Amino acid sequence: MTPGRPQAVLFDLDDTLIEYAPAAAREREAVTEAVRDHLPTGAVAGFLDRFDAYLFRHHAEVDTGRVPVAEFRDRRLRHAMRPWHSPDSALCRRVAACADATAASVGLAAGAAAVLAALRDDGVRVGIVTNGPLGIQTAKCTRLGLTDAVDTLVTSQDVGRTKPDGEVFHEALRRLGVRPGAAVVVGDSWENDVLGGLRAGLAGAVHIGPDRGAVPAPPGLLGRAERAGDEVLHLLEDLHA
Numbered sequence: 159m160t161p162g163r164p165q166a167v168l169f170d171l172d173d174t175l176i177e178y179a180p181a182a183a184r185e186r187e188a189v190t191e192a193v194r195d196h197l198p199t200g201a202v203a204g205f206l207d208r209f210d211a212y213l214f215r216h217h218a219e220v221d222t223g224r225v226p227v228a229e230f231r232d233r234r235l236r237h238a239m240r241p242w243h244s245p246d247s248a249l250c251r252r253v254a255a256c257a258d259a260t261a262a263s264v265g266l267a268a269g270a271a272a273v274l275a276a277l278r279d280d281g282v283r284v285g286i287v288t289n290g291p292l293g294i295q296t297a298k299c300t301r302l303g304l305t306d307a308v309d310t311l312v313t314s315q316d317v318g319r320t321k322p323d324g325e326v327f328h329e330a331l332r333r334l335g336v337r338p339g340a341a342v343v344v345g346d347s348w349e350n351d352v353l354g355g356l357r358a359g360l361a362g363a364v365h366i367g368p369d370r371g372a373v374p375a376p377p378g379l380l381g382r383a384e385r386a387g388d389e390v391l392h393l394l395e396d397l398h399a
């Protein structure tokens with residue numbers, strides 16, 4: 159291993175190794191189309207607000223497996239439509255299919271596979287730490303060849319907690335046999351990945367995504383990269399673990 163390189167790098171999945179946002183935008187349009195005829199004129203924005211708010215407040219229930227995926231989707235749709243309409247099972251199935259289409263259509267971020275391969279070639283252990291149901295996240299990784307490209311995949315459902323809880327990071331590092339102080343996290347969520355990873359005792363963090371402007375950088379932040387490509391490798395070289 160090159161001196162100064164971490165012994166392990168933990169990657170977030172959605173919008174880090176996988177380009178998720180474009181598929182999520184398509185899902186939003188498809189869901190809007192599916193419910194539009196069941197809502198009064200002008201109610202779509204209110205519906206989407208309720209649809210988003212339910213996920214924001216309750217995602218941990220499905221991400222940890224406490225509520226099955228199908229049940230969670232039904233509850234979310236019923237909640238979002240409650241002021242105007244009670245969805246029947248056909249509509250629930252149609253909206254659920256929109257989410258399935260997202261999982262089936264996401265692709266790898268440019269450069270992601272090369273970064274994983276370069277790290278492993280260099281003797282660095284790599285893992286994925288992701289908030290999401292085990293079945294959905296595993297299926298995405300398998301379809302995109304990520305399962306074989308990493309040394310471990312830890313979902314929030316495996317742990318029963320969601321990032322930024324440190325236990326998600328610690329479970330991955332236990333499996334890899336690497337202590338937190340010799341590991342780095344790479345992810346697009348400032349709260350879940352960057353701050354969560356650093357609070358869990360990891361030596362460093364790389365933030366994926368747009369510049370956050372004047373937000374103060376916490377100790378351990380190695381820098382920012384537009385995507386999980388070559389830039390990440392350069393930032394990791396700056397670490398002296």
Ligand SMILES: [Mg+2]
Binds near residue numbers: 171173174
């Ligand atoms: Mg993410």
